[in-house]
Amino acid sequence: MDNQSPETIVGGKSFTAVAINCAAKAGEWVKSRSGNFTQLDQKFSQHDLVTEVDKGAERLIRNLIATHFPHHSFLGEEGVEPGPEASARALESAADAEYLWIVDPIDGTTNYVHGFPFYCVSIALAHHGQVIVGVIYDPVRDELFLAERGKGAYVHGRKMKVSEDGELSRSLIATGLPADHLQALPANLKGIQSLAPKVRNLRVAGSAALHLAYVAAGRLSGFWEVGLNAWDIAAGSLLVEESGGTITDMNGEPYHLGVRNVAASNGRIHGEFIGALKTV
Numbered sequence: 001m002d003n004q005s006p007e008t009i010v011g012g013k014s015f016t017a018v019a020i021n022c023a024a025k026a027g028e029w030v031k032s033r034s035g036n037f038t039q040l041d042q043k044f045s046q047h048d049l050v051t052e053v054d055k056g057a058e059r060l061i062r063n064l065i066a067t068h069f070p071h072h073s074f075l076g077e078e079g080v081e082p083g084p085e086a087s088a089r090a091l092e093s094a095a096d097a098e099y100l101w102i103v104d105p106i107d108g109t110t111n112y113v114h115g116f117p118f119y120c121v122s123i124a125l126a127h128h129g130q131v132i133v134g135v136i137y138d139p140v141r142d143e144l145f146l147a148e149r150g151k152g153a154y155v156h157g158r159k160m161k162v163s164e165d166g167e168l169s170r171s172l173i174a175t176g177l178p179a180d181h182l183q184a185l186p187a188n189l190k191g192i193q194s195l196a197p198k199v200r201n202l203r204v205a206g207s208a209a210l211h212l213a214y215v216a217a218g219r220l221s222g223f224w225e226v227g228l229n230a231w232d233i234a235a236g237s238l239l240v241e242e243s244g245g246t247i248t249d250m251n252g253e254p255y256h257l258g259v260r261n262v263a264a265s266n267g268r269i270h271g272e273f274i275g276a277l278k279t280v
Contacts, residue, residue, distance in 0.1 A: 015069075016148055019123045019135040022064045026057040027121045027139035030106055035115060051113065054078050057105035061123065065101050072125075073097035077104045077231045084180065084260070087229045091257060100126045102257070104231040107136075108207030117141075122209040124234035129257055134235035134242075136213045145213040145239055153216050153242035162245040162266035163218040168195070168276065171221035171269055174203040174211040176228075184227025187261075191224060195276050212236025215264050216243035222265035222273050224250065230257045236264070246270045250277050 033053045058078040065074060073094050080090040094100050101123065106112055108119030117140040125133040134153075136145040145160070147153035153160045165171045173195060178184035196202055203220070205211065209232060211223040216239035233247075237255050240247045246267040247255040252274045255262065265273050 015125050015133050016135075016146070018065060018068050019125060019133050020144065020146065022061045023121045023123050023135045023137035023144065025064065026061050026105060027137040029053075029060060030057050030112070030119075030121065031139040034112065051106075051109065053112070054106045054109055057121065058103060061101075061103050061105060061121075069099065069101075072099040072101055074101045075103070075230065076101075077229070084227065084229075088258075091230050095129065095257075097126075098128060100129075102126060102131075102231050102234040104209060107209040107232060111206045116206065118205045118207055118210060120207055120210045120213070122231065122235045124231075124238065126234065126257060131234050131238045131257075134238035136209050136235050136239065138210060138213075143213075145216065147216075147235075147238040147242040149238060149242070151242070153239045155213075155217055160217045160239070160243040162215065162240070162243050163221045164268070165221040165266060166268045168198045168269055168272050169200065171199050171273075172201055172203065172219075173199045173222040173224075173273075174205065174214070174220050175223065176206065176208055176211070176225040177204060178225065178227040180227050187226045191226070191277050194279055195273075198276055208232040209236050212247075212264055213239055215245055215266070216240045218243075218266070221269055222263070224261075224263040224273070224277060226250070226261045228260055228262055233259065233262055237262075240264045248274070250274065 055078050058076045075094050104122040107122045112119045121137045123135045124131050132149045134147045145155045214220040237247045247264040249259045250261045
């Protein structure tokens with residue numbers, strides 16, 4: 001780690017190394033508890049679930065980070081009350097932090113609960129509101145996606161780059177089915193209706209963070225979803241950027257931590273992609 005830039009190392013401790021260690025340890029523990037959780041609770045809706053494994057994984061990550069960086073701020077999904085208003089308030093209260101860790105201990109809890117093997121640990125570090133480190137770890141496939149601002153993005157130690165698809169009709173696109181049935185879900189379903197005839201195919205696999213990692217790795221050419229939170233997007237946003245892709249809100253404005261309606265792509269299709277979403 002001797003070649004770390006000043007932006008990703010403080011007091012001899014690498015932010016990136018800590019993020020990787022946290023993601024790996026939490027992911028290993030989460031996978032080991034698969035099928036063995038005892039408490040299943042409903043949060044915002046019947047589609048928004050949490051287990052004691054989510055909460056335990058977040059405590060593990062929070063404690064590890066605090067050991068290395070006790071003065072850093074922490075925003076984790078399980079420490080925030082359910083619902084979009086509470087999420088917005090939590091982010092606003094942390095907005096002035098110099099260093100803010102943004103964590104989703106299990107992105108894809110519904111998949112995890114059902115034994116559907118598509119979930120991950122997502123950890124990002126923002127410096128004055130700009131994401132500088134992003135790590136997404138898929139413990140099922142033992143895939144760790146890593147990005148440092150200005151240094152590229154990697155999986156299995158290999159540099160990632162987005163797909164070369166130049167038009168929507170050749171693109172595999174992913175989205176989600178939001179837990180908010182009043183606003184976000186109807187809006188996303190309209191997007192599906194608009195895009196499905198225009199793309200090669202759509203995928204809805206149940207983890208926004210992994211979908212973003214797959215855009216970065218060139219496995220998907222685009223992803224959008226309405227009503228997400230900072231912990232769903234932050235790490236993946238840097239993966240996409242550092243792999244040569246584009247991430248914006250659904251109006252095409254630059255991504256920031258407050259964005260809830262997100263569109264990410266390989267960049268080549270972004271205008272066409274955003275245009276199709278704007279028609280809904």
